[in-house]
Amino acid sequence: QKEVEQDPGPLSVPEGAIVSLNCTYSNSAFQYFMWYRQYSRKGPELLMYTYSSGNKEDGRFTAQVDKSSKYISLFIRDSQPSDSATYLCAMSYSGGSNYKLTFGKGTLLTVNP
Amino acid sequence: DTEVTQTPKHLVMGMTNKKSLKCEQHMGHRAMYWYKQKAKKPPELMFVYSYEKLSINESVPSRFSPECPNSSLLNLHLHALQPEDSALYLCASSHIGRNTEAFFGQGTRLTVV
Numbered sequence: 466q467k468e469v470e471q472d473p474g475p476l477s478v479p480e481g482a483i484v485s486l487n488c489t490y491s492n493s494a495f496q497y498f499m500w501y502r503q504y505s506r507k508g509p510e511l512l513m514y515t516y517s518s519g520n521k522e523d524g525r526f527t528a529q530v531d532k533s534s535k536y537i538s539l540f541i542r543d544s545q546p547s548d549s550a551t552y553l554c555a556m557s558y559s560g561g562s563n564y565k566l567t568f569g570k571g572t573l574l575t576v577n578p
Numbered sequence: 579d580t581e582v583t584q585t586p587k588h589l590v591m592g593m594t595n596k597k598s599l600k601c602e603q604h605m606g607h608r609a610m611y612w613y614k615q616k617a618k619k620p621p622e623l624m625f626v627y628s629y630e631k632l633s634i635n636e637s638v639p640s641r642f643s644p645e646c647p648n649s650s651l652l653n654l655h656l657h658a659l660q661p662e663d664s665a666l667y668l669c670a671s672s673h674i675g676r677n678t679e680a681f682f683g684q685g686t687r688l689t690v691v
Contacts, residue, residue: 506687553620555620564634565623565634568620
């Protein structure tokens with residue numbers, strides 16, 4: 466079983482839709498959970514990060530972490546064509562050795578006008 | 579300034595060439611990273627520098643040689659690469675112990691012929 470599982474999609478939605486992106490993980494030692502957006506041929510851009518369980522909201526984006534289920538989600542409200550990109554979840558351990566980010570495979574999202 | 583700048587953006591090199599990738603940041607970050615990303619795959623960690631010293635080498639072949647001449651610069655020296663080394667090479671930086679808020683550069687797209 467891979468440490469982080471993410472459905473690669475592709476996912477295609479109409480403009481204005483609510484998008485739900487998800488990752489599951491197997492390592493209960495993960496404490497930090499991140500979502501990155503990567504446009505084609507560009508570097509990843511950090512959208513949000515969350516420590517431990519709970520929700521975090523930033524504008525149209527909401528990140529949720531459920532550590533009991535080892536499941537994280539990113540919701541995008543009122544999706545826009547400019548949201549079309551690959552979304553990568555990433556996780557790391559806490560403490561001094563948390564240099565390594567473990568990424569999911571990424572989900573390719575297309576928002577159609 | 580929240581940018582990580584990588585040069586060159588594109589590089590084509592032969593298997594007998596020697597070339598270098600460069601990365602620069604002025605955010606005061608003392609942790610810098612090299613990642614490799616193949617098409618439709620997540621980034622894979624190669625090296626981590628902490629306070630300008632190599633702290634993690636993820637069993638990367640010696641044909642890749644990193645260097646951190648000062649706290650703002652990170653280089654990756656390439657020699658005798660193979661075609662399978664063709665990929666997007668990403669540089670990232672963060673505060674020490676804060677890889678949850680790592681900033682990525684746009685990457686260098688390397689093609690080995």
